[in-house]
Amino acid sequence: xxxxxxxxxxxxxxxxxxxxxxxxxxxxxxxxxxxxxxxxxxxxxxxxxxxxxxxxxxxxxxxxxxxxxxxxxxxxxxxxxxxxxxxxxxxxxxxxxxxxxxxxxxxxxxxxxxxxxxxxxxxxxxxxxxxxxxxxxxxxxxxxxxxxxxxxxxxxxxxxxxxxxxxxxxxxxxxxxxxxxxxxxxxxxxxxxxxxxxxxxxxxxxxxxxxxxxxxxxxxxxxxxxxxxxxxxxxxxxxxxxxxxxxxxxxxxxxxxxxxxxxxxxxxxxxxxxxxxxxxxxxxxxxxxxxxxxxxxxxxxxxxxxxxxxxxxxxxxxxxxxxxxxxxxxxxxxxxxxxxxxxxxxxxxxxxxxxxxxxxxxxxxxxxxxxxxxxxxxxxxxxxxxxxxxxxxxxxxxxxxxxxxxxxxxxxxxxxxxxxxxxxxxxxxxxxxxxxxxxxxxxxxxxxxxxxxxxxxxxxxxxxxxxxxxxxxxxxxxxxxxxx
Amino acid sequence: xxxxxxxxxxxxxxxxxxxxxxxxxxxxxxxxxxxxxxxxxxxxxxxxxxxxxxxxxxxxxxxxxxxxxxxxxxxxxxxxxxxxxxxxxxxxxxx
Numbered sequence: 054x055x056x057x058x059x060x061x062x063x064x065x066x067x068x069x070x071x072x073x074x075x076x077x078x079x080x081x082x083x084x085x086x087x088x089x090x091x092x093x094x095x096x097x098x099x100x101x102x103x104x105x106x107x108x109x110x111x112x113x114x115x116x117x118x119x120x121x122x123x124x125x126x127x128x129x130x131x132x133x134x135x136x137x138x139x140x141x142x143x144x145x146x147x148x149x150x151x152x153x154x155x156x157x158x159x160x161x162x163x164x165x166x167x168x169x170x171x172x173x174x175x176x177x178x179x180x181x182x183x184x185x186x187x188x189x190x191x192x193x194x195x196x197x198x199x200x201x202x203x204x205x206x207x208x209x210x211x212x213x214x215x216x217x218x219x220x221x222x223x224x225x226x227x228x229x230x231x232x233x234x235x236x237x238x239x240x241x242x243x244x245x246x247x248x249x250x251x252x253x254x255x256x257x258x259x260x261x262x263x264x265x266x267x268x269x270x271x272x273x274x275x276x277x278x279x280x281x282x283x284x285x286x287x288x289x290x291x292x293x294x295x296x297x298x299x300x301x302x303x304x305x306x307x308x309x310x311x312x313x314x315x316x317x318x319x320x321x322x323x324x325x326x327x328x329x330x331x332x333x334x335x336x337x338x339x340x341x342x343x344x345x346x347x348x349x350x351x352x353x354x355x356x357x358x359x360x361x362x363x364x365x366x367x368x369x370x371x372x373x374x375x376x377x378x379x380x381x382x383x384x385x386x387x388x389x390x391x392x393x394x395x396x397x398x399x400x401x402x403x404x405x406x407x408x409x410x411x412x413x414x415x416x417x418x419x420x421x422x423x424x425x426x427x428x429x430x431x432x433x434x435x436x437x438x439x440x441x442x443x444x445x446x447x448x449x450x451x452x453x454x455x456x457x458x459x460x461x462x463x464x465x466x467x468x469x470x471x472x473x474x475x476x477x478x479x480x481x482x483x484x485x486x487x488x489x490x491x492x493x494x495x496x497x498x499x500x501x502x503x504x505x506x507x508x509x510x511x512x513x514x515x516x517x518x519x520x521x522x523x524x525x526x527x528x529x530x531x532x533x534x535x536x537x
Numbered sequence: 538x539x540x541x542x543x544x545x546x547x548x549x550x551x552x553x554x555x556x557x558x559x560x561x562x563x564x565x566x567x568x569x570x571x572x573x574x575x576x577x578x579x580x581x582x583x584x585x586x587x588x589x590x591x592x593x594x595x596x597x598x599x600x601x602x603x604x605x606x607x608x609x610x611x612x613x614x615x616x617x618x619x620x621x622x623x624x625x626x627x628x629x630x631x632x
Contacts, residue, residue: 384618430588486592
C-alpha cells in the first residue's frame with residue numbers, strides 16, 4: 054500500500070516507530086497529485102513548497118519525541134478558511150488575490166501540530182452549492198466516475214481524500230456541505246454540533262448554520278481530527294463554552310441496546326431504490342450489532358429546505374456585504390462609490406452567489422421581513438422541536454445522507470431549485486444545530502457510493518462516532534477505493 | 538409570488554449588484570420559482586411560535602475591555618486594491 058492511501062492513525066504508528074519518514078509520506082502524496090490531479094481537479098492552490106519546508110520541522114518533532122496526533126500528516130484545507138500568507142479565494146473572483154493577514158483558529162490548530170498542509174481545496178463559490186460546479190475556477194470531478202460531480206460544497210476536500218491526494222481534510226457544512234459530498238465520494242464526513250468548533254477565520258456564509266468538520270477515510274480518523282479541532286474559542290463568541298471530550302474514547306464501544314430512530318418522513322415514495330436498499334441493509338446491520346430500531350417522526354421535514362433557503366440567504370446577503378472593493382479583493386473602477394460597489398460585485402460574484410444575495414436581500418427588505426425571515430425563524434423552532442422530541446425516545450437518528458448517488462456534471466446546473474433538493478436529508482441537521490456523520494454504506498448499480506447519515510443530540514458526537522465506528526468495523530465499504 | 542423585472546432591478550440595487558438587461562429576466566424567473574417554493578411555509582400556522590435566531594442557549598458574551606494586539610497597519614492594507622499607505626482610498630463620495 055502506498056503511504057498516501059493510509060489513514061492518519063495508520064501513518065501515526067509508522068511515523069512514530071520510524072518505519073517511514075515524513076518525507077516519504079509527502080513524496081507519495083505529491084506523487085499521487087502529479088498522476089491524478091489533472092483529472093480530479095480537487096485543489097485551487099497546491100502548497101508544495103511550503104509542505105516540503107514543513108517536512109523537516111515535522112520530522113524533527115517526531116525524532117525528538119514531541120509528535121502530536123497530526124505531526125507530519127498531509128492535510129488539505131477547504132479554501133474558505135483563512136491561512137496566513139497563503140491565498141484564500143473561496144473559489145470566488147472577488148477574492149482571487151486575497152492573502153489573509155491572519156490564521157483561522159482551526160487551521161492554526163492543524164498547522165500548530167506541524168501537519169503538512171498539502172493545499173487549499175476547491176468548493177462552490179462561498180460554499181454555496183451542492184456539486185462544486187459553482188467554483189469560479191474549475192469543476193472538481195468525482196474520483197469514482199469523472200463524469201460525475203463530487204457533491205458540494207466541500208467537493209475539493211472530499212475528492213482529494215477519496216483520490217488519495219491527501220490523508221485527511223477539513224471542510225465546512227452549512228446545509229450538508231461536508232456530509233453530502235462524503236456520501237457521494239464514499240468517505241467519512243462529520244458536521245459537529247453548532248458551536249463545537251470555532252468559526253474564527255472561516256469565511257462566513259450563514260453564520261447561524263456554518264460549522265467546520267473533518268473529512269476522513271474512516272471513523273477513527275474523524276474522531277482523531279475532532280480531538281484536534283474542537284473546543285471553545287474566545288475569538289468566536291458563538292463557540293460553545295463546553296469542555297471537549299476525548300472523541301476517540303467512543304471508538305470500539307459496542308452498541309448493544311442503542312436506540313436508533315428511523316424517521317418515517319425520510320423514507321418516502323420515489324426515493325432512489327439503490328440508496329434505500331443500502332440504507333435499509335445498514336439499519337439491519339446496526340440491529341444485528343445489538344441496536345434497537347424504532348420508528349420516529351420529524352413532522353416538519355418537508356419545510357426544511359424552504360426554511361433553509363430563507364435563513365441562509367438572508368444571512369449570506371448580510372455577510373457578503375463586506376465585499377465592496379475597498380479592503381481586499383477585486384475592485385472594478387467607476388466614477389463614483391456606488392457604481393464602484395455595483396460593478397465590483399457584479400464582476401466578482403458568480404450567478405448562484407448573486408441569486409442568493411438577492412433572495413436574502415428580498416427576504417429582509419422592508420415589508421417582507423415578517424413574511425419570510427421571521428417566518429423562517431419560527432419554522433426553525435418547529436424543526437428543532439421535532440429533533441428534541443424524537444431524541445427523548447432514541448439515542449441517534451439514522452437516514453440516507455443524500456437522496457441519490459453522484460449525479461452527472463451539468464445535470465442540475467441550470468435548475469437551482471433541483472440542486473437545492475439534493476440537500477434534503479442534511480439541511481434539517483444544520484437548522485437544529487445537532488451533529489451528523491456520513492459513513493459509506495454501499496454502492497448504486499452504477500458503482501457510485503452511498504452514505505449513511507447518523508444524527509446525534511446536541512454535543513452527542515461521541516454517540517454518533519460510536520455507532521458509526523461499530524457499523525464501519527462490521528462492513529468493508531470504507532475500504533473500497535476508486536481506480537483512477 | 539412572481540417578481541417583476543422592476544422588482545428584480547430594485548432588489549439588485551439594494552444588493553449593490555449591477556445587472557445587465559438579459560440577467561434581469563432570468564433572475565426574475567429563477568427568483569420567482571424559489572420564492573414560490575418557500576411560500577410552502579405559509580401552510581404552517583406559526584402565530585404563537587417563538588423565532589429561533591441561535592440554536593444553542595447562549596447569553597450575551599462579554600469580554601473585559603482591555604486593548605489587545607491588533608493587526609499592523611501595513612498588514613491590514615496589504616490586500617487593499619488602493620491605499621495611500623495609511624488609509625484605504627476610494628472614489629470621491631461628496632461632490
